[in-house]
Amino acid sequence: MTAVDRLVPWTVDEGSSRARALFVDRFGTDPDGVWSAPGRVNLIGEHTDYNDGLCLPIALPHRTYAAVRLRDDDRVRLVSAQESGDPREVDLADVGPGTVDGWPAYVVGVAWALRQAGHAVGGFDVAVDSCVPYGAGLSSSAALESSVAVALDALHDLRLGRDDAGRSTLTTLCVRAENEIAGAPTGGMDQAASLRSRAGHALLLDCLDGAVRHVPFDLAAEGLVLLVVDTRAEHALVDGQYAARRASCEAAAARLGLPSLRALADDARGWAWALDALAGSPDADVEVPRVRHVATEIGRVRDLVALLDAGRVRDVGPLLDASHESLRVDYTVSCRELDLAVAAARSAGALGARMTGGGFGGSAIALVEAADVERVELAVAAAFADAGLSAPGFLVATAEAAAS
Ligand code: GLA
Numbered sequence: 445m446t447a448v449d450r451l452v453p454w455t456v457d458e459g460s461s462r463a464r465a466l467f468v469d470r471f472g473t474d475p476d477g478v479w480s481a482p483g484r485v486n487l488i489g490e491h492t493d494y495n496d497g498l499c500l501p502i503a504l505p506h507r508t509y510a511a512v513r514l515r516d517d518d519r520v521r522l523v524s525a526q527e528s529g530d531p532r533e534v535d536l537a538d539v540g541p542g543t544v545d546g547w548p549a550y551v552v553g554v555a556w557a558l559r560q561a562g563h564a565v566g567g568f569d570v571a572v573d574s575c576v577p578y579g580a581g582l583s584s585s586a587a588l589e590s591s592v593a594v595a596l597d598a599l600h601d602l603r604l605g606r607d608d609a610g611r612s613t614l615t616t617l618c619v620r621a622e623n624e625i626a627g628a629p630t631g632g633m634d635q636a637a638s639l640r641s642r643a644g645h646a647l648l649l650d651c652l653d654g655a656v657r658h659v660p661f662d663l664a665a666e667g668l669v670l671l672v673v674d675t676r677a678e679h680a681l682v683d684g685q686y687a688a689r690r691a692s693c694e695a696a697a698a699r700l701g702l703p704s705l706r707a708l709a710d711d712a713r714g715w716a717w718a719l720d721a722l723a724g725s726p727d728a729d730v731e732v733p734r735v736r737h738v739a740t741e742i743g744r745v746r747d748l749v750a751l752l753d754a755g756r757v758r759d760v761g762p763l764l765d766a767s768h769e770s771l772r773v774d775y776t777v778s779c780r781e782l783d784l785a786v787a788a789a790r791s792a793g794a795l796g797a798r799m800t801g802g803g804f805g806g807s808a809i810a811l812v813e814a815a816d817v818e819r820v821e822l823a824v825a826a827a828f829a830d831a832g833l834s835a836p837g838f839l840v841a842t843a844e845a846a847a848s
Contacts, residue, residue: 448821451674451839453505454575456480462525463509467571470523470531475511475571476599481590481847482507483576484583484637485672485809486800487646487661488767489745491775493631494690495697495738496652496706498745501633502661502670502843503641508574508587510551512595515567520555522548525573536567541624547572550585553621554592558602561617565596577837580674581806585626586634589618590847593639611639611846612654629687630802643845648749652706659752661843666757667814673789673824674837675781677805686802689775693738696722696731708739709746715739733774740770761796761811768798768808777803784831785810785824792816792823809841 454462460478467475482503489499515521518536524547532548539556551570558565570592576584593614597605604610618635622628632651641647645658663670697705700718708715718739722731748763768786772778782799789797789810797810812820821838828836 448825449835449837450821451506451575451577451837453507453839456507459507459509459573459575462573463511463571466523466525466573467511467513467569470571471513471521471569473513475513475569477595478509478511479591479595479598479847480507480509481587481594481638482641482844483587484634484641485670485807485841486633486637487809488748488763488798489633489741490767490771490800490803491689491777492738492741492745493633493649493651494629495693496704497709497738497742499633499649499651500646500659500745500748501637501641501649502646502841503637503846504576504582504839504841505844506576506582506839508572508576508584508591510588510591510595511571512592512599513569514599515569517567519567520548520552521569522551523571525571526578531569536565539625542627544625547588549626550588550621551592553625554589554618555596556625557617557620558593558596560620561613563600563602565600568596568599570595577674577839579678579806580676580837581801581803582672582674583634583638583801585622585628586618586638589621590614590635590638593618594847605847608640608656612636615639615654629690639847641843641846644843646752646843648745652704659749661752661757663757663811664814664842668757668795669812669814669817670841671789671794671810671812671817671820672800672839672841673785673808673810674839675785675805675807676834676836677779677781685777685804689734689777692727692730692734695727696735699725699731705735705738706742708735709742733776737770737774741767758795761794764796764798764809764811765790771799771803775803779804781805781828781833781836782808784827784833785836788824788827789820792820794820
C-alpha cells in the first residue's frame with residue numbers, strides 16, 4: 445500500500461489500447477486511428493498569456509487519447525470512458541456559441557473552428573479516455589481539444605500537424621473552440637503547450653506573436669524532481685473570477701493607453717510609472733495590484749529562463765516562491781488549499797513552490813530533491829489531513845512530447 449495517492453501516467457501503448465477498445469466496444473467497429481495529446485503544467489508566467497505576455501509550460505506524460513473514425517455525414521457521436529450511458533450526438537451544422545454543453549463542446553468546437561477556417565471537415569465518431577486528472581488545473585480540456593485537432597488534421601490530410609507553423613494554426617483554432625464554443629475566456633498557453641512542446645524542454649511562449657523557444661529542461665540530470673500536488677479543491681465561480689481578472693487587465697491597459705499589459709514589460713521606463721498613473725482611477729484598488737502582478741511575473745519568466753540557460757536550475761526556487769506570493773497577494777487567485785500545499789512543501793525541504801494554472805483550486809508545483817520526494821508528499825498529505833481536507837493527489841512532472 446502506498447501512503448499517498450500518486451497519479452502514474454499510462455504509457456502511450458496503454459492509453460491507445462484503452463481508447464481503441466472503448467471505441468470498438470461502443471461503436472462496434474474499428475477506429476481509423478488513435479491520437480493523443482498531453483496535459484501541461486506551467487513552470488512560471490501565470491495569468492500572463494491573455495496579456496500578450498510570456499509563459500513557460502511543459503507537456504506532461506499524462507495524456508488524453510482519442511480514437512476517431514470519420515463518417516460520411518455531419519454527425520459527431522462521442523463516448524468517454526469517464527462517462528456511462530448512450531453516446532452523445534451533435535450535428536456539426538448546429539454547432540455555434542452556446543449550443544453545446546459539457547465536454548463534447550471541446551471536441552465539436554475544434555471541428556467547428558476548422559470549418560470556420562475553411563477546411564472541409566465532416567462528422568466522426570470519437571471515443572475518449574484520459575489519464576490527465578480532470579479539474580486539476582492541468583489542462584485536461586486543452587489535451588482533449590488538441591487530441592481531436594491532430595486526429596482531424598491527419599484524417600483530412602490538412603498537414604497542419606507536420607510542423608510548428610501548422611501547429612501554431614491548430615493552437616489558434618483550439619483556442620477559438622474553447623473561447624467561442626465551450627465559452628471559457630482563457631488565453632492560449634494550454635493549447636500551445638499541448639501542441640507545440642518538445643520532450644526534454646520547457647516551452648517559452650511569447651503570446652504577443654506566438655513565437656516559441658524550446659528551453660532545455662532536464663531535472664533528472666540535476667537530481668531534482670518537479671512534484672505536482674493536485675489539491676482536489678473545488679471552487680465555485682471560477683469562470684467568473686477568471687473573466688474578471690482578464691477584464692480588469694484589459695481595462696487597466698486601455699486606461700494606460702497600451703495595447704496590452706505586455707507593453708510594460710518591454711518599456712524602457714520600467715513598469716512602476718503605470719501604478720502611479722492608475723492611482724487616481726476609480727478601480728485603482730483592483731487594477732494596481734493586477735498590473736503589478738502581470739509586469740513582475742513577465743520579469744520572473746525572463747529571469748527563470750536566464751537561469752535555465754545558464755544551467756542554474758537549482759537556483760530557480762526563489763522565483764517560484766515570489767510568483768506564488770504575487771498570485772496570492774496581488775492577483776488574488778490562490779486559495780487555502782494551494783497556500784497549504786505550497787507552505788507544507790517548502791517546510792519539508794522543497795527548493796521552491798507555487799500554485800500553477802488558473803488558481804482557485806487546482807494544482808501546485810514544488811521543486812524537490814529526488815531523495816526528498818516521498819518526504820514532501822507525506823508532509824503535504826499530513827498537512828491536508830490535519831486541516832480536515834480530503835487527500836491531495838501527486839504526480840511527477842517530466843517534460844514530454846506534444847500531441848501526436
Ligand atoms: C488557465 C488558462 C490559461 C492561463 C492560466 C493562467 O489555465 O486556461 O490560458 O490563463 O489559467 O496562467
